[in-house]
Amino acid sequence: MNKHPDYLLNKISGPKDLKKLSIPEMEKLAKEIRTLILEKDAAEGGHLGPDLGIVEATIAYHYVFDAPKDKIVWDVSHQTYPHKMLTGRAQAWLDPNHYDDVTPFTNPDESPYDYFAIGHTSTSVALATGMARARDLMGGHENITALIGDGSMTGVLAYEGFNNAAIEKHNLVIVVNDNQWSIDKNVGGLVTALKKLRDSNGEAAENPFKAMGLDYRYVADGNNIQDMINAFKAVKDVDHPILLHINTLKGKGYSPALKDEEFHHWVIPFDLKTDKPLTPEKKPNPNTVATDVIKEQIKAGNKIIAINAAIPSNFDLDEIKDKYPDHYKDVGIAEQESVAFATGFAKEGGTPVLFENSSFLQRAFDQLSHDTAANDLPVVMMVGAGGISSESKTHLGMFDQVLISNLPNWIYLAPTNLAEEKAMMHWAIKQRKHPVAIKMPINDVPEGDDNKVIKDYSNIQYQVKPGKDVAVLALGDFYQLGAKVASKLNATLVNPVSANILDKDTLDKLAANHKVIITLEDDALDGGYGEKVASYLGNKGVKVLNYGQKRVYTDQTPLQ
Incomplete structure (x- = not known):
């Protein structure tokens, strides 16, 4: 049922309706959009601060x-809720019964107003540049715009895009949404350059955009609809590449988001009256286990550093950031830099513990291979959010295992409980021979017993609970599922410990004493753990069944 039948938004079926509104009506519309963003995010979770900050710029774009x-x-496209509301999808915010009708990112399958499925950062300028060149060759004259910001400027592809955009011959509009944040605060030299431009109303001599040959304009208040309309009118149909730098306020309209921008970048369901999450965080958990190990190592005087790419809140790293700044490094949204930085740190004798989100890590594949693995340096990497999920297809965490475990020298460990995660971290930090990745559980796992887990993972040995006829090899946080299956079948239950190092002696014994071997993994099947087992046992005369995720992009698909 529509919660706000009196809202002006009900009359907006597309941009053509928006163009009929006056400035006061558009300002009213902006307030409605913010209310709807807050209501839906409170109920379902989602990106909050980025969407609250881009409302006026979105209205102005579609007006002009x-x-x-x-x-x-839209770069990252985690700031496109207002865009979706103005392009025929408002019911997905107006009516709670339709909350799940749209995906949280741009999606061409969903609307002709979306041109790419985008959920990762720094790609917009490169994509728009390719579109502009195709338009020119095909004789078109439409405006091509890239909107980048909210941390995307710290990614290297952004600069590759700027470098090539500057030499295009015809229309290309680049909007830099400068809200001074990514997920955490922006980092690096870029912060200084953008601040000088903001402080000088765009007049600073040190202008990186002009230095690359781009025409440059500045808007001091990107949350002023009239100013944004004027700015967009001034750049519309310009027959050369032009950059529009707009200063916006992330979290605008919601005071808690202005007080704590990092916490409100993305939210789980929360109480709008108190701003408190509806489901308190369970402790201990994989994050607290990892950060406790880091703190122990720091207090022991070890030369250790926790590294992440702009997502400290995803791993509860804020305490380390605040209390131990010399042992913390945020590289911005730049996974390639994070892996290369960690590799350099390891080369000089330090112990880097790199925290990476599974779906973001794929940006750094070259560094995982060329820099870390080829040099066989002891980087420790904690991989979060990895597994089969109901996320958007841009945020699926089912590829990290395949990417990492098929590279030489990398050891990929998969704990089945929190005690095992802790033991694996201690071993990985202590050993200095190879890079080690540890897959942090995303499903609920038991705490385990510190006295009953393996302490040395130099020689992978499967942990076996004997049964009959069928052996269930359940990797990582799928071990609990494996235990249920094994119980029903009176089967042997196996904790494989590693996603890519096989215990061949145990596999030989299992093949000799069982009719069927089942593998369960919370990841993609192709190139995964199960296929390694099946390949090794191919000539052993035992049937092997692999279960995991098929090689497809699911998109907001509920888990069965």
Whole structure:
């Protein structure tokens, strides 16, 4: 049921309706959009701060330009809730019964106003540049716009895009949404450059955009609809690449989001009256186990550093960031830099513990291979959010295991409980021979017993609970599922410990004494753990069944 039948938004079926509104009506519309973002995010979770901050710029864009003929590429696209509301999808915010009708990121399967499925950072300018060149060759004249910001400027592909955009011959509009944040605060030299431009109303001599040859304009208040309309009108149909730098306020309209931008970048369901999550965080958990180990190592005087790429809150790293700044490094949204930085740190004798989100890590594949693995350096990497999920297809965490475990020298460990995670971290930090990745559980796992877990993982040995006829090899946090299956079948239950190092002696024994071997893994099947087992046992005369995720992009698909 529509919660706000009196809202002006009900009359907006597309940008053509928006163009009929006056400035006061559009300001009213902006307030409605913010209310709806807050209500839906409170109920379901989602990106909050980025969407609250981009409302006026979105309204102004669709008022001035002629979408979908004119095209806009939203970087990361975690700030596109207002865009979706203004392009025929408002019911997904107005009516709780339709909350799940749209995906949280741009999606061409969902609307002609979306041009790519985008959920990762720094890609917009490169994509828009390719679109502009194709338009020119095909004789088109539509405006092509890339909107980048909210941390995306710290990713290297952004600069590759700027470098090539600057030499395009015809229309290309780049909007830099400068809200001074990514997920945490922006980091690096870019912070200084953008601040100088903001402080000088865009007049600072040190202008990195002009230095690359781009025409440059500045808007001091990107949350002023009239100013944004004027700015967009001034750049519309310009026959050369032009950059529009707009200063916006992340979290605008919701005071808790202004007081704590990091916490409100993305939220789980919360109480709008108290701003408190509806489901308190369970402790201990994989994050607290990892950070406790880091703190122990720091207090022991070890030369250790926790590294992440702009997502400290994803791993509860804020305490280390605040209390031990010399032992903490945030590289910004730049996974390639994070892996290379960690590798350099290891080369000089330090112990880097790199915290990476599974779906973001794929950006750094070259560094995982060329820099870390080829040099066989002892980087320790904690991989979070890895597993089969109901996320958008841009945020699936089912590829990290395949990416990492098929590279030489990497050891990929998969704990089945929190005590095992702790033991694996201690061993990985102590050993200095190879890079080690540890897959942090995403499913609920038991705490385990510190006295009953393996302490040395130099020689992978499977942990076996004997049964009959069928052996269930359940990797990582799928071990609990494996235990249920084994119990029903009176089967042998095996904890394989590692996603890529096989205990061949145990596999030989299992093959000799069982009719069927089942593998369970919380990851993609192709190139995964199960296929390694099946390949090794191919000539052993035992049937092997592999279960995991098929090689497909699921998109907001509920877990069965």
